[in-house]
Amino acid sequence: MIYEFHTAEDVLKLTHQFKLPISEIAKRYEGERSGKSMVAVRNKMKQTRDVMYSAVKKGIKSTEKSPLKITGGDAKKIYDSLKNLKDMMGNKLTVRAMAYATAVGEQNACMQRIVAFPTAGGSGVVPGVLFSAAEHFKAGKRKLIRGMFTASATGLIIAYGATLSAAKGGCQAEVGAAVAMAAAGLTEMRGGTPKQCFDAAAIGLKSYLGLACDPLGGLVEVPCIKRNAIGTQVAIGASDMVMAKVISFVPFDEVVQAMQNIAQIMSPKLRETALGGLAVTKTGNMIKQKLGLKITTEL
C-alpha cells in the first residue's frame, strides 16, 4: 500500500512526499484499503456527518431525560444561553461547541441514533468542535469533511499505538482520544500545517493522560456527557495554542505511547467497571442501588 500509515510520523512523511493535507492522505488510505473510489469514500463520510448533524440538531432542542432521569436537557440550556452571549465568558464558537457535544451525549443516553466517533462514550467532542467551527468559518461542507477525515486519521493512530476502549485504557482512551482528534481536525480546518495538527492533538491528549473511566452505575452519562462538553474547550484551546506558534515538546506518537503505558498500569477499578472513583461516591452508590447493583465500596 502507498498510503499506509500507523503513526503520525508515517502520516507526516506521506503529507510531505505528496504535498497533501492529512485529510487527503486519510481519504486515499481508505480508498486504497477498501478498493472504493474517492467519491464513494467521501460520500460515506458525508452520511456519517448527516447522522451526527441530526443528533446535534435534535439534542439542542430536547428536554427528554435519560431512562434513570440522571441527565437530559442540558444541551438546550447551553444552546439557549447563546441568546445572552454577553453574560457568558466563552465566545459563540466555544459555547456552541459545548452545546453540540452535550447534545450528542444526551441523545446517546436517550437511545437515539449517534455516530460512535471514535466510541459512544466520546462521541460528542468531534461533532461539537467541528460543527461549531464550520458555522463560525461559514465554511463550505468540504472543509468540515476535511476536518472529519483528519480527526479519523488521528484516531486511527491512537487505535494502532494504544487503545480506544475505556475498558482497556480508561477515559483517556475515549474522551481523551476524541479531544486529540477534534484538535487535529480543527487545526486543519483553520489552515494549520500537518505538523501543527499533530502538535494540537498531542497537547490535547497530554491533558487527558491517566483520566479514569468511573461513570455512575457504569452508565454512559455522568460524568461522560459533561466531559465531552469540556473536552471541546480543551481541543479548541490546544488548536489555538499551535496556531499561536506553540509546539508540543513531546511528539504525538510518544504521547500515544505514554497513554498505552498508563493503560497498562491503570487499575481495572478505573476502567469502566463502576468499582472506583465517582462510581463509588455516595451519589454513585445511590445510582447503583437504583440499578440493583451490588455496592462493594463506600467512600
Place this chain on the structure above:
Amino acid sequence: MSNLSIFDIAGPIMVGPSSSHTAGACKIGQFARALFHATPQKVTFYLHGSFGEVYKGHATDRALLAGVLKMRTSDPRLKDSFEIAKQKGIAYEFIPRDLGKDQHPNTVKIVLENSKSRMEVMGRSIGGGMIEIFKVDNFKVNIKGTAGRYLSLVICHKKDPNLLLKIQERVNLFQGIMVAAIEKCDFGEKSLTILSLEGRRIKLPEVMELEKSIPEIEYIRSLSKLEKQ
C-alpha cells in the same frame, strides 16, 4: 494488526448507549432470529454476568428483543421494542441467571418458541459491537459477527463438503457482491454456512434465486446489514 478502516474510527452509526451492551446485544438477537427461521411466539432471555447485572441501564433487554424483531443496531425504533413485540403478539421474558463460571460476562441464552418448534441460542458480546454465537441447541458452533461490518447470509443445507464451493460460485455471479468471509459449522445432519458479503446489499430476488438454484439448500436467511456508513 490488520489495517483498520477510517470508518472504524468514524463509526459505527448506532443507537446508544453502549456498543457492547446495546449494539452487540441487538446483533445477537438478529442471529438468533435468523437461525430460528420463523416468527417466535415466545422468547426468553437468560442474562449472565454483566448482562444480568446492568442490562436495564444499558437497554440490553430492549436491544436483544429488537434484534429478534429483525431491527438493525441503528434503528431508532430499538428503544420501543417492548411495545412493538406486544403489538406483534410476541411474549418475552428476561431472567438474570448464572450460566456457568467460565462464561464471558456478556453472555445470553435465548430460547425461541412457537407452536411447532423450540430453539436455544447462546451468544456473547465481546466488545466494540463484536459478537459470537457459540451454541445452538446442543451443538457447539462458532459464528462471528460485528455490528456494522458486513451483510451476512445464513444458509442451512445438507452436509456436503462440495456445496460450499457451489454456493460461492453462485454468489460470485451477482455483480457488485463479494464474499468477505465464510464460517461453517455442522449440527446434526445439517450444516450452517454464514457468508459475510461485501459490496452492495443483496436483493431479495437474488436470495430466492440462490435458494432455488441449489437443491441441497434448505433455507437462506439474509441478515439485515448493521448500518455503518
